Amino acid sequence: MLNLTQVGGRYFFSVGFSWTEEVMRYSMIWLMMMGSVACIFRAEHMGIEALEAKVPPHLSRYVKSALYSVGGVFCIVILVYSYPLALRNAAQTAPASGISMILPYAALPVGAALMLLQIALSWFSGFERDGPGPVELAVSPVNKEMR
Template structure:
């Protein structure tokens, strides 16, 4: 199990570098657009579209990293108000439900790529399945990271408590 987790974490390191490069490229493109539009009075025709597609990829590649690092938005009050064993079961059940969603997203995203494959973007003229490819790629990465989270829960003796748990404990002490 640890080998699988290490393999997924290695993929995440590469994805993290890609997300950083996308953010840098997006920033440069947006700054170039600002200078082009306001200083040279000649806006770039392609910059908004490229920035938009880069943002989509950044979100779909960044979400799996957030999932793996337990940084996704969650309502933790219920999970933190039960015992450690019940918390572990609840978090694994949540990840299993998430896996079902990621599989649906993967299949539907793949179907969408086929539907929009003949369309082309307005400014760049690229096939629209290139921007839509972010959906199944992100879903596959989220699926892998959900598996890593479950394996981590199964191999650890305890599930870490969050800030919510600390607040609840302080409230009980008062």
């Protein structure tokens, strides 16, 4: 919607909204961090699937555990360095939109903390989902008959 406002304002009304580009940029950072949490929850990171497919099925749990460990260490590094950075930028405001710069900078520590939580939950659950995922539900026998 912001992109439509920006393009529409520029080409139809000859008015450029500088704040829309800035807000879109900050929203993309948040979207990327929250999307990473969702990828960990659904075990859909490309690297995990690619490396897991190269080992025998009985070793895939160990490969996934090692990959999640590396991801957890990376998230700890992000959390340790990004939290003080977010606090240091709390007094700044964005030039076009006027929002506090702690909001875009907070995406990194919040996202890293949520990814760490999801990694820990994945370890405790044994990297298995309790029930069918959204794909399995979408192609259930009941839904196949409806097609």
